Amino acid sequence: MNKMVRPFFFTLMLILISGSVFAQNPLTNEKIEQKVDSVLALMTLEEKAGQLNQHNGSWDFTGPVPDGNEYAQTRAALLKNGGVGSLLNVTGAKATYEAQKLVVENSRLGIPLIFGFDVIHGFKTIFPIPLAEAASWDVKAVEQSARVAAIEASAAGVNWTFAPMVDVGRDARWGRVMEGSGEDPYLGTQMALARMQGFQTSDLSSYNSIMATGKHLAGYGFSESGRDYNTVDVGKHTLLNIILPPFEALAKNGVGTFMNSFNDLNGIPANGDTYLQRTLLKEDWGFEGFIISDWGSIRQMINHGYSKDLKQAAYHSITSGNDMDMESEAYQHHLVDLVESGEVDIKFVDEAVRRVLRMKFHLGLFDDPYKYSDETREANMIYTEEHRAIARDVAKRSIVLLKNENELLPISKSTPKIAVIGHLAADKDTPLGNWRGRGESESAVSLLEGIENAVGSDVEVTYAEGYTLAEGNGSFSQALNFPKDDGSGFDDAVSNAREADVVIMVVGEEGLQSGEGRSQTDISLKGRQLELFKLVQEVNDNIVTVVMAGRPIVEPELYENASSLLYAWHLGTEAGNAIADVLFGDYNPAAKLPMSIPRDVGQIPIYYNFRNPGRPTPGPGDAGSVFWSQFNDMPNSPQYIFGYGLSYTEFEYSDFSVTKNTMAMDDEVEVTVTVKNSGSVAGEEVVQFYIKDHFASAIRPVKELKGFEKIMLETGESKTVTFIVNWETLAFYAADEQFKAEPGMFSLMVGTNSNDVQTLELELVE
Ligand code: BGC
Numbered sequence: 001m002n003k004m005v006r007p008f009f010f011t012l013m014l015i016l017i018s019g020s021v022f023a024q025n026p027l028t029n030e031k032i033e034q035k036v037d038s039v040l041a042l043m044t045l046e047e048k049a050g051q052l053n054q055h056n057g058s059w060d061f062t063g064p065v066p067d068g069n070e071y072a073q074t075r076a077a078l079l080k081n082g083g084v085g086s087l088l089n090v091t092g093a094k095a096t097y098e099a100q101k102l103v104v105e106n107s108r109l110g111i112p113l114i115f116g117f118d119v120i121h122g123f124k125t126i127f128p129i130p131l132a133e134a135a136s137w138d139v140k141a142v143e144q145s146a147r148v149a150a151i152e153a154s155a156a157g158v159n160w161t162f163a164p165m166v167d168v169g170r171d172a173r174w175g176r177v178m179e180g181s182g183e184d185p186y187l188g189t190q191m192a193l194a195r196m197q198g199f200q201t202s203d204l205s206s207y208n209s210i211m212a213t214g215k216h217l218a219g220y221g222f223s224e225s226g227r228d229y230n231t232v233d234v235g236k237h238t239l240l241n242i243i244l245p246p247f248e249a250l251a252k253n254g255v256g257t258f259m260n261s262f263n264d265l266n267g268i269p270a271n272g273d274t275y276l277q278r279t280l281l282k283e284d285w286g287f288e289g290f291i292i293s294d295w296g297s298i299r300q301m302i303n304h305g306y307s308k309d310l311k312q313a314a315y316h317s318i319t320s321g322n323d324m325d326m327e328s329e330a331y332q333h334h335l336v337d338l339v340e341s342g343e344v345d346i347k348f349v350d351e352a353v354r355r356v357l358r359m360k361f362h363l364g365l366f367d368d369p370y371k372y373s374d375e376t377r378e379a380n381m382i383y384t385e386e387h388r389a390i391a392r393d394v395a396k397r398s399i400v401l402l403k404n405e406n407e408l409l410p411i412s413k414s415t416p417k418i419a420v421i422g423h424l425a426a427d428k429d430t431p432l433g434n435w436r437g438r439g440e441s442e443s444a445v446s447l448l449e450g451i452e453n454a455v456g457s458d459v460e461v462t463y464a465e466g467y468t469l470a471e472g473n474g475s476f477s478q479a480l481n482f483p484k485d486d487g488s489g490f491d492d493a494v495s496n497a498r499e500a501d502v503v504i505m506v507v508g509e510e511g512l513q514s515g516e517g518r519s520q521t522d523i524s525l526k527g528r529q530l531e532l533f534k535l536v537q538e539v540n541d542n543i544v545t546v547v548m549a550g551r552p553i554v555e556p557e558l559y560e561n562a563s564s565l566l567y568a569w570h571l572g573t574e575a576g577n578a579i580a581d582v583l584f585g586d587y588n589p590a591a592k593l594p595m596s597i598p599r600d601v602g603q604i605p606i607y608y609n610f611r612n613p614g615r616p617t618p619g620p621g622d623a624g625s626v627f628w629s630q631f632n633d634m635p636n637s638p639q640y641i642f643g644y645g646l647s648y649t650e651f652e653y654s655d656f657s658v659t660k661n662t663m664a665m666d667d668e669v670e671v672t673v674t675v676k677n678s679g680s681v682a683g684e685e686v687v688q689f690y691i692k693d694h695f696a697s698a699i700r701p702v703k704e705l706k707g708f709e710k711i712m713l714e715t716g717e718s719k720t721v722t723f724i725v726n727w728e729t730l731a732f733y734a735a736d737e738q739f740k741a742e743p744g745m746f747s748l749m750v751g752t753n754s755n756d757v758q759t760l761e762l763e764l765v766e
Contacts, residue, residue, distance in 0.1 A: 026254030057090030082107035096157025112369035132569030146198025173226030175518025178550035182594030205364035216261030240733035277321030395578030410585025419500035433570030434515025450576025466493035514550025649679030
C-alpha cells in the first residue's frame with residue numbers, strides 16, 4: 001500500500017459513507033441552500049453589499065436615535081435601508097430587539113441582523129481566561145464554560161461570539177496569550193472544539209446556542225517579538241503543522257465563522273490572503289460559513305502598504321475571500337462601484353452574501369428574528385447561582401500546583417492565624433481578566449473573601465496590601481500605569497506575616513495588564529512585589545505564594561525560593577472561592593501548564609515541541625565546548641515546562657506497553673499504561689501521550705502531544721489508560737505539504753508532563 005495521504009483517504013471515506021462529499025459538510029443543508037438562492041435572487045447589488053457590512057453599535061438602541069449625533073443618524077439610515085448585515089457590541093434583549101426591528105420593519109427585504117460580541121470567557125458570569133481553562137485539560141469543563149456563556153449571551157440578544165481564539169502562543173510577551181490555549185496545537189485543537197461545541201451545540205438554530213468564530217486566521221500569535229499586530233514570518237511547515245491545525249478542525253466540524261487577523265503573513269496581510277482564505281479554508285477544508293475581517297483590518301491594508309486606498313483594500317479583501325467587513329466601511333463605500341465598473345466579478349459578492357445568508361438561516365433568524373431578544377430569559381438566565389457554581393468548578397480545575405515542597409498545602413482549616421498579603425489578594429476586579437464581556441467591574445470574589453468564606457470564625461485572618469500596583473481598576477490605561485511603590489505597606493505586611501501561622505501571599509499582574517494591545521518586553525513581576533516577597537519570607541517560612549496573571553510570568557527568584565506555589569491566572573467571577581477550594585484541600589489540584597514558563601525573556605520563543613538543531617548537545621569529548629545550541633548564561637530548558645503540574649497525591653505509572661512494535665499503514669496499535677494513586681488523597685491526573693518521529697522528509701519536533709486523558713483515582717486505585725495509534729496519529733504535513741505518515745521509527749511516550757515520560761518504540765511500515 002502507498003503512503004496514506006489525507007485528501008485521498010478523507011474523500012474516499014466520505015464517498016463511502018454518504019455517497020457524496022457535499023452531503024458531509026456540517027453546514028450544508030439542501031433546504032437552506034434553496035432558501036438562500038431564493039433570497040439572493042431578490043437582492044439588489046446595494047442590498048448585497050449591505051449584508052457584508054458590520055458596524056459597531058454606536059448609540060443606545062433602547063432610546064430614540066440621538067438627533068444631534070450625525071454618526072448615529074447615518075447608521076440608523078443605513079440600517080433602515082438594509083445597508084448593514086450585522087452589528088457588534090449591541091447587547092441586551094431590549095436593545096437588540098429595537099435594532100432588529102429597525103431593520104426588519106424598514107428595509108425592503110427585512111433580512112435580519114446577526115448580533116456579534118466578544119464572549120471570550122463568559123458573558124456576565126465570568127469564567128477563567130481561556131489560557132487558564134486550557135490548563136484544566138478538561139474538555140468537558142471547557143465545553144460547559146462555553147455553554148453557560150452561550151446561554152447568558154443568547155438571553156441578552158447576542159447570537160454570535162468572536163471566540164474561540166485559537167492562535168497558538170509561544171511568546172508570553174504577547175498580551176493575547178491569555179485569550180488562547182497556549183503553545184500546543186493538539187491541546188489547542190481539543191479546547192477549540194470543546195468551546196465551539198459549547199457555543200454552537202449540535203443545533204445552531206436553538207434559541208440558546210450562538211455561532212462561534214475561529215480566530216485569527218492566521219499566524220497572529222507569531223507576531224515578531226510578541227509585539228501585538230506586528231509582522232509574522234513563518235514557513236509553511238510551521239504554518240501547516242503548528243498554527244493551522246485548530247482552524248482546520250473547527251472548519252471540518254462546522255464552526256459558523258472565522259475571523260482573519262491584523263498581521264501580515266510572509267508579506268501578505270492576512271485579510272488579503274487568498275491562499276489562507278480561499279485555497280485552504282474554503283476549498284481544501286470545505287468551509288461553508290463566512291469569514292469576518294478583524295476590526296478595521298481591511299482598511300489597515302493601506303497602512304501595511306498593500307492596498308493604495310480603501311477602494312483597492314475592498315477589492316483585495318473581497319477577491320481574496322474575506323466575506324464581511326468589520327468597521328472598515330470599505331465594502332459599504334466601494335463594493336457597488338467595484339462591481340459596476342467590472343473590477344470585481346459579481347460572483348465574489350454573491351458567494352460572500354450566500355455564506356452570510358446561509359448562517360442567518362442556520363441560526364433560524366428568518367423564522368424568528370427576535371428569538372434571542374427575550375427579556376424574561378434575560379432576567380432569569382444571567383448570572384445565576386447555578387452559573388456561578390459552574391464557574392467556580394471550572395476555576396478550581398484551572399489552578400496549577402507548581403510547588404509544595406514542605407507539604408504546607410493543603411492548609412488546615414483550623415490554622416489559628418492566617419496572614420493574607422498583597423494588593424491582588426483583595427482585588428475584586430483583576431480576577432475578571434481581560435475580555436470580560438459584560439462582567440461588572442469589581443464583581444469577582446477576591447481571594448481574601450474566598451479565604452474568609454472557607455474558614456470558620458475561630459480562624460483569625462489578617463490582611464495587608466503590602467505592595468501597590470496600578471491605581472484604580474477597570475480602565476484600559478490604568479493597568480498600564482505602574483506608579484512607584486513607596487514601600488509604605490511593607491511594615492504591616494511583614495509584621496502580619498511574623499505573627500501568622502501561615503502566610504498566603506498573592507503576586508502577579510492586574511486583570512487588564514494582559515490582553516489585546518498589552519505586549520510587554522518585561523514580563524516579570526511589576527513594582528516591588530518580589531522585594532516584599534523576600535522580606536516576608538525572612539520572617540515566616542510558611543508561605544503559600546499564589547500567582548495571578550494572564551500569561552506566564554518570568555520571575556526565577558520567586559519560583560526558586562517559594563516553597564509552595566499555585567499558578568492561579570485570572571479565574572473569573574468565582575476566583576477567590578475556587579482558589580480557597582484548592583488552598584484548603586476541598587479540591588485537589590490537577591491542572592497542567594498549557595504554556596511553558598520561561599526562565600528569562602531572552603529564551604522566548606520557548607516551547608516543548610521544538611525541532612532539534614544539528615548541534616543539540618555537546619558531542620563526545622566536547623566537555624566544556626560552547627559549540628552547540630545553547631545559551632552561555634542559562635539552561636535551554638524553561639522554568640516549568642508544558643504539561644507540568646502537581647497534585648496533593650502521588651501517581652505511579654507502570655505497565656506501559658504497546659500491542660505491537662511494528663505497525664502497517666492501514667493498521668492500528670493500542671498503547672496502554674496503568675496509573676495508580678499511591679498517595680493519601682483522591683485526585684485527578686492528566687495522563688499525557690506524546691510521539692516523536694525519528695526521521696522524516698521535514699524535521700519533526702522532539703515531542704508532540706497526541707492524546708491525553710484526565711482520570712479520577714481514589715487512594716490506592718489504579719486505572720489503565722489506552723491511546724489508539726493509527727497512521728493519522730503519526731501523520732503531519734510533510735515536505736511536499738501533503739498530510740501523511742512516513743514509514744520509519746517512532747517513539748511513543750506517556751507521562752505526567754512533557755518532560756517526565758516513559759518511552760517505547762514503534763516502527764511504521766508501508
Ligand atoms: C480583536 C478581535 C475582536 C474584535 C471585536 C479586535 O480588536 O482583534 O479579536 O473580536 O476586536 O471586538
